[in-house]
Amino acid sequence: GQNIDQPTEMTATEGAIVQINCTYQTSGFNGLFWYQQHAGEAPTFLSYNVLDGLEEKGRFSSFLSRSKGYSYLLLKELQMKDSASYLCAVMDSNYQLIWGAGTKLIIKP
């Protein structure tokens, strides 16, 4: 079966760095997405990785290792507005998105 695993909840301090991990087992792979979702709102796109390595975009970076079925989202210089759920999703061989359950990130002052 297809499976995406990510931690349910994480807590971090304002100004710090946090890494949210995602492991996956899917039928085929056409890229991995990270989305941010604030409560009551639709997800917003953060990053897309299809090749191994690190993609940096401002305070957010995303890493992918296809051989390990592993990705992480790295958030630096955390701000209170970063409190949200972070969803990992993998596009399988049929170009369907398989979603993780999301990681709720709580930022404390």
Add this chain to the structure above:
Amino acid sequence: GAVVSQHPSRVICKSGTSVKIECRSLDFQATTMFWYRQFPKQSLMLMATSNEGSKATYEQGVEKDKFLINHASLTLSTLTVTSAHPEDSSFYICSARGARDTEAFFGQGTRLTVV
């Protein structure tokens, strides 16, 4: 990024009535549209995938006669929740993807409350 507009953002309806939710791609042609449902504190659950001009493909456990999906044009898809019941209360989100895109763009979501 591309813009997807979903309407309405919130709707309250009486049990037994039907509700239609619209999803429009404003600046691109959406060959594929996805409809999701999200219950509180849970992840997105794909309900169905629709390709323009074709019948929607429903995920297992989703009643096609209850959740009617129409994707008649490259810029509009609709989800109609028929004979809604309180257990259908949820957050419904559409996303749209163009023919050459890997990224799908999300609508704003619709909060449905059935009373």
